[in-house]
Amino acid sequence: MKNIKKVALVGNPNTGKSTIFNILTGLNQRIGNFPGVTVDKKSGFTKLADGTSVEVIDLPGTYSLYPKSADETIVFEVLSDKQNSAHPDIVLVVADATSLKRNLLLYTQIADLGLPVILVLNMMDLAKKGNIEIDIDALAKRLNIQVVTLAARKSQGIEELKKAIQFQDKVGLQLETISVEAIAPELIQDISVALKTENPYVALQIAHQHKNLRYLSKAERQQVEEFVSSRDFHSQKSQAAETIARYNYINDVLLDSVKYTTVAVEETISNKIDHYLTHKVWGFVIFIGILFAIFQSIFAWSEYPMTLIETLFVWLEQAGHQFLPSGVLTDLLVDGVLAGLSGVMVFIPQIALLFAFISILEDTGYMARVTFMMDRLMRKVGLNGKSVVPMIGGLACAVPAIMSARTIENWKERMITIMVTPLVSCSARLPIYTLLISLVVPNKMVFGFIQLQGLALMSLYLMSIVSAILVAWAMKFILKSKAKGYFIMELPVYRMPRWSNVGLTMYESVKTFVTEAGKVIIAVSILLWVLASYGPGDKFEKIDAKYKAETYTSKYSEHEIERLKSSEKLENSYAGVLGKSIEPSIKPLGFDWKIGIALITSFAAREVFVGTMATLYSVDGDADQMDSVRDKMANAKNTETGLPVFTVATAFSLMMFYAFAMQCMSTMAVVYRETKHIKWPVIQFVYMLVLAYVASYVTYVILK
């Protein structure tokens, strides 16, 4: 028996492919990249009845092997390149039983590649409800394959699927579906000989896709290009002919195996829901309402766990100072690392909730409706309805959001989407907003049900979306492109969210946040602590000497001297010098040099701001008075004027700066990767910095 190692899941979007993947692999999955590209590769292991374990790989959802986006190219690459590390031994084609005809198109293409295929019919429960009767045996016999039926959301049929994988080698290969050679006989012959492809359909696909296939060498690409032009091959005409031939075959197959009982015309539940959710007026009202509810709940539900985490860290810092031997190392650990971490860990509940809500919107099918409603508006400003997904995703994190812009086929629309997505308020800004809002906006209710702090936060989010749309509109006139964009998209039926999926998303997002952001924050905290604790030259010794003098010891208590001393030390430390050097340029915005330090340290990642504040004010604060960051900042006074540092004007000006400035290395890296040109992240960085400075300045002048 041949040892089966790899199984790939392929199918149309919205067929429940990911659900099947999750059931097969459970928590035993990891997310990596396909070799050489940044397309997420989800893989994991599943155990068969005989104890052997096979690797399951989830390939991007696609309607056909002819790719419309960068992600979809990977499907043909993995399936046709035997050297690819993800090349499977068996392909599971997942098809939605309720629209079998469309789903079988991809099946026939994959079947013709010559890899062993198992057809998985999902959503059998829905098909039965829709009075679609599928004769599984007839279908299996006709195609000469194993057909497994599933209702994945109910976890029905998984054992049968595993058995089918186990016994695949007992079944012969599926029958060819259409006569591929007839489409372009000479060209297929040319390519088969030159590239030694064994399968005619692989050769035909190479003729179509050779420009984008990364496993072909430059010479091979050139050779195929010559064949294509010498044989007078027209890609679109050939594809049209092939598609029609495939559907003829499918019609023939379905004629013998599927019965559609005509039903009384009854509106489906999904249609009834759409009546309201995409209504002329109610559609938008409900959309705004949903966003509002999400932000209110994020604030309300995260309050208790946040206080809990805050208390825990205050306790840890106290215990650290009490029980660890006092010295430089303890100071570094407690005032540097712990203070920095606490400032960020406290936002885990909010980030988890935000990711959970977004995954619910996607999972229920509501996101597709938002896309549908917004397309007209988005098109007016140079975007595509599909730009809504990256923009809403940008509420969580711009990095995956920018990657999700790959579904936009048109270059110009995609570029504009990528350029404006970082303006949308991401979760890294959330800690900064919540912290500053809680400092200057009173925790009051207006009209009895609207929380003032929640309202302030919601306004910031709305502003970010409006600014993204305005910038997009401006870019529409700058970018030049002739290719027309289009919007052909499936509207999936409404479904209940899969709670296990939502849980998994929350878990993954928190894990990534803690490990990725945590690493940066610990490094920055340590660096910052060193910069704040040491200064150039002998300044620190001089300060020590200064406060030993009579004039001070007689006038102030020991406690006050300690405070004055540490404050002056911070000002003369490396960090202080750095902050002071940029102070002249940020003073018009209402920022002092301490905020300047935070701006510098959070240049690479916004979330570092809160950690920096925590570290800076720990160095500054009283050692025996362990307050939370919020209290430390609220008590911060300007050393010259004695007035509080964080006034309404300064706090809002600071929020404006963080709203617009591109302070995220990861985003810039992903923009570079996606656009393949350094000029895009550079343009983005500059225009956002200019916007940030202007917005902060105006805000400060108005509120001062």
Next chain:
Amino acid sequence: MKLSQLKIGQVGIIKEFTDLEMSVKLMEMGCLPGECVKLERIAPMGDPIAVSVAGYQLSLRKLEASTIELI
């Protein structure tokens, strides 16, 4: 008649396509000559539209729908 000219609730049968590039994409999504299409709804701002075809719902812009000729 074109698909873009249907009224809500009206049903038509696809005859042919007037744009090759679009036809390839539409056929992949199940819009084939001979297939029944029903206009389900129009987006709040008048475009795009949603049609029932091949057992599911497809949304497309009016411009794209105008390349589909109905019987």
